[in-house]
Amino acid sequence: MTKTINTLVQDIYSLFTEPHEFDEGNVERFAHRLATHIKNRISDERGKPNLRMSALGTPCDRKLWYSINASEEAEALSPQTRFKFLYGDILEELVLFLAAEAGHTVEGAQDQLNIEGVKGHRDAVIDGTLVDVKSASTYSFKKFENHLTKEDDAFGYLDQLGAYLYASKDDPIVKDKHKAAFVAVDKTLGHIVVDVQPNTGKDYSKVVKSKQAVIEAKQPPARAFEDKEDGKSGNRKLATACSYCQFKTKCWPELRTFLYSDGPRFLTIVKNQPKVMERA
Secondary structure, X not given: OOOOHHHHHHHHHHOOOOOOOOOHHHHHXXXXXXXXXXXXXXXXXXXXXXXXXXXXXXXXXXXXXXXXXXXXXXOOOOHHHHHHHHHHHHHHHHHHHHHHHOOOOEEOOOOEEEEOOEEEEOOEEEOOEEEEEEEEOHHHHHHHHOOOOHHHOOOOHHHHHHHHHHHOOOOOOOOOOOEEEEEEEEOOOOOEEEEEEEOOOOOHHHHHHHHHHHHHOOOOOOOOOOOEEOOOOXXXXXXXXXXXXXXXXXXXXXXXXXXXXXXEEEEEEOOOOOOOOEOO
């Protein structure tokens, strides 16, 4: 019986509860891809920065401008952050490997796509549906579980997915051009969900031209996000998207970082000194 993406999660879980004989070819390819990811993440060799398809969803054009025109001023990624990204790579490969072992058709993994000269690589096509695999905290996972919306999409994931689908509009292995899907993994609890998103019909050729105009401007655009209240302390802090940005200290030169038990908090205004350690 032909499988569909609708049963992907239960079919993957069934591998852990029912007898299964693995395809040795799949196993060898999986091992090779894992080794390649580990090597690439650790070596972290980067060429000249350029506009990539994955950046088309970036909600802050100022960040995009800095990433191309002032990339040398980006905060260095910590070893912990780079390890976290590697963990995401590994989970992506694991999901695709288990999907194939569960009898689903997995094609086009990491195929290069192109929109007006801007290149990108999709994750894969499962049962004719383009997918983007995301590893997430339990908190973020719930956004996919409840169907990710524009209002909850702080990192532009919907436009990333839409761009990949747009770039695959003439690809015969993408049989369903009306939708794409996130396959999200809760990296803490091991839950998986398929969040199907409709094709919005957005013209990403126009998006590319708009982003190229941003990059070519002589000065960076205005900040996309304002800071916000930090509870009732009178202090103000960065919005979520800004707190993850490698250029946050360029946008907010007076930024101060305080090390709370639940992670760093980036304060733009300090009226009441927090009773926690401040990062020098």
